Amino acid sequence: MWKIKGIAASAGIAIGKIMHMQEAVHDFCRLVDASQTPAEKERFYAAQQAAEKELEILQERTAANMGEQQAEVFAAHKLMVTDPSFVEVVLNHIDNQASAEAAVEYAANEIAAMFAGLDSEYMQERAADIKDIGKRLVRILQGGTAEVNYTGILAAQDLLPSDTAALDLDCVSGFITALGGKTSHSSILARAAGIPAVVGVGSALEKLNNGDTVIVDGHVGEVLVNPEEDILADYRLRIKKEQERAALLASVGHLPSETLDGHHIELACNIGTPGDMEKVIAAGAEGVGLFRTEFLFLDKTSVPTEEEQVESYKAVLAAMPDKKIVIRTLDAGGDKQLPFIGGLPEANPALGLRAIRLCMVYQDVFKTQLRALLRASVAGNLHIMFPMIATVDELLSAKALLQEAAKELTQEGVPYKSDVAVGIMVEVPAAAAIADILAEEVDFFSIGTNDLVQYTMAADRMNEHVAYLSDYFQPPVVRLIGNVAKAAQKAGKWVGMCGEMAGDPLATPLLVGLGLTELSMNGRAVPIVKHRIRQLDVKQTQKWADEILSLRTASDIKKRLEEIALEFEI
Incomplete structure (x- = not known):
């Protein structure tokens, strides 16, 4: 037996035989008359x-x-x-x-x-x-078909989004790729589908042969090649335990999300369209912590009408009328270009005209959305969240436009709720640094760890050369989260999280200890995070958090959290 080390892209364990993905070879004439x-x-x-x-x-x-x-x-x-x-x-x-x-x-x-x-x-x-x-x-x-027929453990140089989505999940039990990172499209799709995956194994992929028996450990990012029978038996037992754990978590689904000492931690879901609300309810979540509104805009050749937007927002609010629904205003720009908005290409769109910056340039588009949100507020418990706020001036400008929209609706006699909560997504280090000042102007914070990590560590999540920096357990990231939570608590405002970290059960004791009161995640993560919360005592988590804030490296923090995790059933 020998091992391959890669990136743990999708949790779970799979055992099977290697089948290499065959790249289609197209023979065609390159020059024509x-x-x-x-x-x-x-x-x-x-x-x-x-x-x-x-x-x-x-x-x-x-x-x-x-x-x-x-x-x-x-x-x-x-x-x-x-x-x-x-x-x-x-x-x-x-x-x-x-x-x-x-x-x-x-x-x-x-x-x-x-x-x-x-x-x-x-x-x-x-x-x-x-x-x-x-x-x-x-x-x-070339007249080819889109059918993909693979069985066992798929090995590929890379998996493009179409490749991953086209896999027969009844036949492919896991995959290994030479390229890719934890936040690549294929990794995200693998997690959504529940397929164990290890990516970024590099040239080691070439040493795998069709028919090799492998164990894909998506928890730790390891591939065990041609393991001995006793090791196979051990991993089969682990798979059985994971299946038992899944059954246990299913039973936790609709139990309260409360710690042992009675503190309620709200668990919500991140969604992309109104159609996701069925899964939110099925997961046992208590609301929506992040509704990405981009879907309304990205596949349109013109700005969605106010009526179209009202209909979509109302559908989400009405699905859980008594629960908190956090709707993020348009986060476009960067890789999410709007076809009806022109503009010059940017050398670094991640640091350019995106999110609130784009909205304040195209205020007519932004105000239409704000009017639609206010009109939809009568259907439920709406919370409006502005993305990528970096300064107090940006926040005040956005709030002023919201007030203008409200004034217009009042003059037109259009009903809306006047007490809609307004908050910001903390994903820029600048916002975390002045959280105490911003807290005076908002009703809540929601921390977006995906961008917060990238901007804090100055490390591209898709670049394998700096992958070691793209980790939400890096001490500066943890400290920024703590600073935001402390500022919110002092101001009497609630603070949540809607990034990848929120759905990681390893991080749950730390986040509770730091003072977060809401965690929003993929529906698949809700049961295990809820189960973990129900095993915690807040006073103990606060002691753990204080200890972790003093640690010097990401590996030290993960090691301590892994030690803490051993105290729980799963």
């Missing part, structure tokens, strides 16, 4: 239409199997297939006598290389998306 150029363009346009139809089906299937949030990537792919800049490059190559297949391949490679070379997580993710689209179009042009 000038007289064939019009026909090649027609072939490309036909492939575009076929790709859009495939992506619609894939989006619907992914939404049904994994959730609306995970399906958003394919809505973005539909836009990218017809993106004018992509189409222009393809047509230019055809004009230079390239076949449609060659033109698509050239265009996809050129644009992907450009994105991959930028110092931006968002653009690197776009590079993978462009490659995915290129592969799809070439396959369609």
